[in-house]
Amino acid sequence: MTIEQIVFSAVTDVLKTLYDIDAEKGLIQLQNTRKDFKGDITLVVFPFLKYSKKSPEDTAFEIGTIIRKNVKEVESFNVVKGFLNIEFENGYWIKELENARQNTHFGISATNKNAELVMVEYSSPNTNKPLHLGHIRNNLLGFSLSEILKANGYKVVKTNIVNDRGIHICKSMLAWLKWGKGQTPENTGKKGDHLLGELYVEFDRHYKQEIAGLLEKGLSQKEAEEQAPSILEARDLLRKWESGDIEVVELWKTMNGWVYNGFDITYRRLGVDFDKIYYESDTYLVGKDEVLRGLQEGIFYEKDDGSVWADLTSEGLDHKLLLRSDGTSVYITQDIGTAKLRFHDYSINKMIYVVGNEQNYHFQVLAALLDKLGYKWGKGLYHFSYGMVELPTGKMKSREGTVVDADDLMEGMVKVARDMAKELGKLDSLTEEEAKKIYEIIALGALKYYILKVDPKKNMMFNPEESIDFNGNTGPFIQYTHARIQSVLRKSAEKKLAVDKNLTNYPEKLSFKEKELIKRIVQFPEVVKEAGGNYSPAFIANYCYELAKEFNQFYHDHPIIGENDKSVRELRLLMSAVVGKVIKDGMSLLGIEVPDRM
RNA sequence: GCCUCGGUAGCUCAGUUGGAUAGAGCAACUGCCUUCUAAGCAGUAGGUCAUGGGUUCGAAUCCCGUCCGGGGUACCA
Numbered sequence: 001m002t003i004e005q006i007v008f009s010a011v012t013d014v015l016k017t018l019y020d021i022d023a024e025k026g027l028i029q030l031q032n033t034r035k036d037f038k039g040d041i042t043l044v045v046f047p048f049l050k051y052s053k054k055s056p057e058d059t060a061f062e063i064g065t066i067i068r069k070n071v072k073e074v075e076s077f078n079v080v081k082g083f084l085n086i087e088f089e090n091g092y093w094i095k096e097l098e099n100a101r102q103n104t105h106f107g108i109s110a111t112n113k114n115a116e117l118v119m120v121e122y123s124s125p126n127t128n129k130p131l132h133l134g135h136i137r138n139n140l141l142g143f144s145l146s147e148i149l150k151a152n153g154y155k156v157v158k159t160n161i162v163n164d165r166g167i168h169i170c171k172s173m174l175a176w177l178k179w180g181k182g183q184t185p186e187n188t189g190k191k192g193d194h195l196l197g198e199l200y201v202e203f204d205r206h207y208k209q210e211i212a213g214l215l216e217k218g219l220s221q222k223e224a225e226e227q228a229p230s231i232l233e234a235r236d237l238l239r240k241w242e243s244g245d246i247e248v249v250e251l252w253k254t255m256n257g258w259v260y261n262g263f264d265i266t267y268r269r270l271g272v273d274f275d276k277i278y279y280e281s282d283t284y285l286v287g288k289d290e291v292l293r294g295l296q297e298g299i300f301y302e303k304d305d306g307s308v309w310a311d312l313t314s315e316g317l318d319h320k321l322l323l324r325s326d327g328t329s330v331y332i333t334q335d336i337g338t339a340k341l342r343f344h345d346y347s348i349n350k351m352i353y354v355v356g357n358e359q360n361y362h363f364q365v366l367a368a369l370l371d372k373l374g375y376k377w378g379k380g381l382y383h384f385s386y387g388m389v390e391l392p393t394g395k396m397k398s399r400e401g402t403v404v405d406a407d408d409l410m411e412g413m414v415k416v417a418r419d420m421a422k423e424l425g426k427l428d429s430l431t432e433e434e435a436k437k438i439y440e441i442i443a444l445g446a447l448k449y450y451i452l453k454v455d456p457k458k459n460m461m462f463n464p465e466e467s468i469d470f471n472g473n474t475g476p477f478i479q480y481t482h483a484r485i486q487s488v489l490r491k492s493a494e495k496k497l498a499v500d501k502n503l504t505n506y507p508e509k510l511s512f513k514e515k516e517l518i519k520r521i522v523q524f525p526e527v528v529k530e531a532g533g534n535y536s537p538a539f540i541a542n543y544c545y546e547l548a549k550e551f552n553q554f555y556h557d558h559p560i561i562g563e564n565d566k567s568v569r570e571l572r573l574l575m576s577a578v579v580g581k582v583i584k585d586g587m588s589l590l591g592i593e594v595p596d597r598m
Numbered sequence: 599g600c601c602u603c604g605g606u607a608g609c610u611c612a613g614u615u616g617g618a619u620a621g622a623g624c625a626a627c628u629g630c631c632u633u634c635u636a637a638g639c640a641g642u643a644g645g646u647c648a649u650g651g652g653u654u655c656g657a658a659u660c661c662c663g664u665c666c667g668g669g670g671u672a673c674c675a
Contacts, residue, residue: 026615034618044617046655056655082655083618126675163675307673316601324673331675360602361670387603388668395668424637442637454611457603459668461610471637472623473611480637488634530614542612545622556630556639563634576634598637 002526003041003088004030010071011043014063019051032519038078039085040519046082056082090510094571096522101578107524108585109153117155117347120146120384122354123272124161127259128168128200130193131266133389133404133462134356134396140451140591141386142354143272144537147589152532157346160274161338164256165281168200170237173251174230175199175206185258191265191407192258197398204399206230242328266406271444271591278341280334287337288329290373291322299372315368317361322369335366336373343377350382352535357385357457384535387459404464413443416467417476426598441593442476448592449475453541473545475592478583481548482594484555485580492561492573499574505567513554517575520550524582528589537590544586551579 007030012023027047033039045052045060052059057079064077064084075089100106122142125131131139146156176183176199185192207230214224225231240248267273291308294300300310300322308323322333342348353363363383370378388395389404396403417439421427427435450468454460470476492498510518523543531539560576563569584594 029615029617031614031617037618042618046617049655081618166675168675305673309672319672321673326673328673330673356669357603358669359675362675385603390668420637424635426635426637450610458611459604463610466609466624469610469624469637474623474637476637477623480635484635484638491634534614538612539614542622545612549622552638553640555634559634561634597635 002522003092006071006073007041007043007067007086010067011063013070014066015048015051018062018066019048021051033085035516037080037083037085038076039087040515041086041088043084043086044082045084049082060084090506090508090515093510093515093518093522094506097518097575097578100521100524100582101574106585107528107582108151111150111153111155115153115155116349117157118149118350118352119157119159119342119346119348120149120352120354121159121161122146123267123274124163124355125263126163126168127193127196127256128172129197129398130191130262131406132396132398133406133409136270136406136409136447137386137389137451137460138354138356139267139270139272140448141384141456141537143591144452144540144589145352145354145384145535147591148528148531148535148537148540151528151589157275157348158273159276159278159342161278161280161283161334164279165241165252165284167234167238169252169256170234170241171203171207171230172196172199173248173255174234174237175203176255177251179206185261191262192260193262193266194405194407195262196255196259201399201401203230203234266410269410269440269444270406271593276345278338280338283337283341284329284334285337286340287333287335288323290336290340291329291333294322294373310365310369310372312365312368315364317365317368320365320369332362332366332369335362336369339366339370339375339378339381343375348377350380351377352382352384354384354386357387359383360385382535384456386456389460389462392461392463392465404462410444410447413447413468414439417443417446417470420470421598430597438595438598441595442470442479442598445475445479445587445592445594446470447475448590449478449541452537452590453545455538456536475587476598478544478548478587479592479594480598481551482580482583482587483596483598485551485576485583486596488560488576489573489580495561497561497569497573499570499577506571507565507567511558513550513557514572514575517550517554517579520547521575521578521582524586527586531589540586540589544583544590547579547586548583551576 008028011028015021015023029044029047031042031044033042043063045056045063048059049056052062060079060082064079064086067086068074068077073088073092075087077084077086079085120142123135123139125135142158146158149156179202180199183195185195188195207228210228210230211224214227215221219227237248241252291300295302295308300308302308305325306327307321307325310320310322312318312320320332321330323329339351342351355363360383363381367379367381370381391402391404393402421435421439421442427438446468453473527539527543531537558572560569560572563572587594
């Protein structure tokens, strides 16, 4: 039992005997004791005053006295104002530590057969440009969230919906036909997604020039945008694609293939993957059929120009376009189709969409539409809405070239990691290949931690001018702590100082730092649970940092291998091993690897 | 305009269901490597928690107003 559970139940009993009240939820407030007071857990007694009719101090004292008598693990207590600080005996903490070591599922639940199935959609790229920092945040959050849900016992299917059709890809195709013909990833040496990104920019350059020309001829901005030859040609390509024109479809397949090869490289380096990939080209017609069914059943309505709409005013939303007047589908149409296919393919208990908060409205609408169409799971979909990554110059925009490219960013980080390691001379004894692997782990660790430590809901700032830190509250700090621990464990093994299977003989006293460290270790399962309940990788990241920091303080103050007292030495070795394990498990929930040396 | 999210140290961020003296890191300054990895540890300095009210034993946290910023707002995705 956790210390919270023990004290909670004890306090419940005390309240009954002392004041004859049945504690309702929220009445018993427990918190970790602040470090500057003596104790492990603190009960806030203010809520009991109206029952005790005594001062906060007296109330705390009488509760403390009984708890001390009733709970054998309680060593002592003290009262500060309305706060009852309770201290547990060392034996309790040692036992908890042992449990953390022995329990192979410490903090990480095994999935059972009856577990609920959660589908997590993330990444969802367009195939006309390479991935950028915004996608990185999405991918890392989606992957980490999936790992955290698994650790909480859910079955998880990671899925990706690839936006492989539509006007955007036609723009890149047109640019290739007109200005880039003959270029391939092979003969240019460019990554496929980057090649398409360049073509897309090329299209936009021409398009803008044409608009400028038309504006000079006296057309309005809107007219110019509609009548520029490039956009007309791109639309023509889209129509040909939709009608199955063999040449256009072949080109589309080829160019998308280039992009997928590029994406695969980025995904692999980033360490994310998917169990099932959907393509919009397969789902948009399903969505269209669903909309037409809704129209037939009178759920939706048609305007004079032929466009199809949903009236969502009764849900507090607005009227929403579902099919354009020319019969083509819009963004939300394909989401309807994709949802239908997914629930057909899997028995999903919960659907989570990892999509930026700019689409909050979109997902409210989607939930309402699915509900109207008769899907019982429609209202239960969860939009994991995360904040934007902002640059000092503002929002990232692909077309304006103000994006931080995912591949460039990772490559740059690896370079920094390499330079730093060489400067410190840490990896000189390793082969170049081994060292390279570690640079990669450190660089990606720095990047991932930097992104994931921030509350997902909030916008975050990234300044490309300042490189991401490797010191302080960072991924490498935590990785370093792990490497340091492994180093100690290696040395202790060489000296045959390893700990027994069971720690039978433990010291009477724990130092302040030792106990603080054990307390921190023991929190891990609760943190995993909260991270799952709140969909927040940041909880895990912050915990890992606190744990690593706690260990480093302990490490600085206490010899481990050099300790002469056998029982103390073994306890410290054991603590080190458990911290190493928890760091490794915790970081893996963030998709971050930890090296054994660095 | 309306809807929505946010504003905590110079910068980037934490801050649990409202609890004790609001915390980290970076940047600045000071110490600590003949002893288990100094990508570390310890210290100094840095705050009107945007702002004005309210709720109460107690507010960064809850409520209302104001200011500032992001996002959305019917044929982009």
